[in-house]
Structure formats: C-alpha cells, structure tokens
Amino acid sequence: MFTGIVQGTAELVAIEELPNFRTHVIRMPSLAWGEGLALGASVAHNGCCLTVTRIEGDRVSFDLMQETLRLTNLGQLQLGEKVNVERAARFGDEIGGHAMSGHIMGTAEVISVIGTPNNRQVWYRLAPTLMKYVLTKGYIGIDGISLTVGEVRGNEFCVNLIPETLTRTNLGWVQVGWRTNIEIDPQTQAIVDTVERVLAQRPF
Template structure:
C-alpha cells in the first residue's frame, strides 16, 4: 500500500531491454531514502508498484513485465529521465494523501498546463471508461501523487498544484502531450460500479 505522498524523484541511470520485458536502475534520491531497503521490497515508480531485485550502493534495480509496459508510462522512459518514488507505507505511518495500491489502470494525456503566480493547473484527457470514476473534489493518483480533482469537463479533468508539489515531483516540469499514469480511487470505483450494477439489475427486472 502507498499513500500518494511522493518522497522524491529518482533518475533512471540504466536500462536493459529484452523481449516484452525491461529492467531499469534508479539512483536513490537520498541516503536516508534507502535506509532499510531490501531486495523484495515494494517501491512505487510514477505510481506503479515495482519490486526491488538488486541493490548496489545507491543504485536500485527493478524488473518491468509486459503488462506494466503496456499500461504505464515506464516503458517510455529514457536514460536520465526522473520518476516519482515512494516506498511502501508501514503501519503507524501518517497517511497524508489517500490509500493507493500502486496498480495503474491506464494513462491520461496532458492537454493543458496553465501557470499563474504560485500555482499551476494541469488538465488531463482520460478514456471514457475511466472518466466515470473521476469526480470533482474526489481523489486521484497521477504518476503516484495523491491529488484532489479540481474540475471535470466531458473527458477531461484538472488538478491544482502548490509550489511544494512542483518542487517534490515531476509535475514541476510537466508538459502538454505527456502521458501520465492514473490510479483511480478504489472507494470511488467501488461505489460507481455498485450503482451501475444495481441500476442494470432494476432495468432487467
């Protein structure tokens, strides 16, 4: 489980491509970040839960299977790119965001970036089958960041960002056209799916 409170950004320092498979290596964002990290631990990369396969000093290795490459933006990364990272939550940790599984449901395309003094608003275009779960003032995970939906219009929605978020995450350099990983709030998904099933059952009755 993750909380969506990104702990930093990590540079991608090595990539090994294989058939329908990729291994990549990140450099720890800080020494403290790597304390207690072991092989087999879970770390979210742009919101996608990956397993540590090897640790070499401040470099950490991960494997990405075919489904991960298909559903997320991790397969598009190149050497030098940076990913949002968060280690798995532990019992007793403060949950400043919202509960997230690290299971990406799809990608959204950045349709607009609007800057104003001390603020940034980013608009995303999302597939209709996922937009039904995006509600104004609801939670959403964007590249592993727990955010509140600001506004919804047709198949687009926006989030509003403060300077701390811009300094700590890849939203500090987000651009129009980028593909971002999306995790829908599971509670919202459960409610919407339940209502749909109930309404469908009533129509059949």
C-alpha cells in the same frame, strides 16, 4: 500500500531491454531514502508498484513485465529522466494523501498546463471507461501523487498544484503531450460500479 505522498524523484541511470521485458535502474534520491531498503521491497515508480531486484550502492534495480509496460508510462522513459518514488507505507505511518495500491489502471494525456506565480493547473484527457470514476473534488492518483480533482469536463479533468508538489514531484516540469499514470480511487470505483449494477437490474 502507498499514501500518494511522493518522497522525491529518482533519476533513471540504466535500462536493459528484452522482448516484452525491461529492467531499469534508478539512483536513490538520498542515502536516507534508501535506509533499510532490501531485496523484495516495494517501491512505487510514478505510482506503479515495483519490486527491488538488486541494490548496488545508491543504484536500485527493478523489473518491468509486459503488463506493466502496456498499462503504464514506464516503458517510455529514457535515460536521465526522473520518476516519482515512494516506498511502501509501514504500519503506523501517517496517511497524508489517500490509500493507494500502486496498481495503475491506464494513462492520461496532458492537454494543458496553466501556470501562475504560485500555482499550476494541469488538464488531462482520460479514456471514457476510466473517466466515469473521476469526480469533482474526488481523489485521484497521478504518477503516484495523491491529488484532488479540481474540475471535470466530459473526458477531461484538471488538478491544481501548490509549490510544494511542484518542487517534490515530476509535475514541476510537466509538459503538454505527456502520458501520465492514473490510479483511480478504489472506493469511488466500488461505489460507481455498484450503482451501475443496481440500476441495470431495475425494471423500467
């Protein structure tokens, strides 16, 4: 489980491409971040849960299978780009964001970035099949960041960002046209799906 509180960004320093498979290597954000990290540990990259396969100094390797490449933005990353990283939560950790599984449901396109001196508003366009789970003031995971939905307009929604989020995450350099990983709040999904099933069974 993850909390959506990104611990920093990590640079992608190596990529090995195979058919429908990719191994990528990140440089740890800091030595303290990697303390106690072991093979088999779970680390979220842009919100996607990946497993540590190798540790060599400050470099950590992860394997991305076909489904991960299909559903997420990780297969589009190039050398030198950075990903948001969060290590798996441990029992007793503070849940500063909201409970997240690290299972990405799809990607959304950045369609507008509106900046002011101390804030930034980012608008996204999302597929209708996922958009029904996005509600004003509801939770959403964007590239692994726990955020609150600011406004919803049709198949578009926005989030409002404070300086700390901009400093700590890749939203500090977000651009129009980016594809970003989306994890829907599971409680919202369960409620919407339940209501849909109940209404479908009602006679009219």
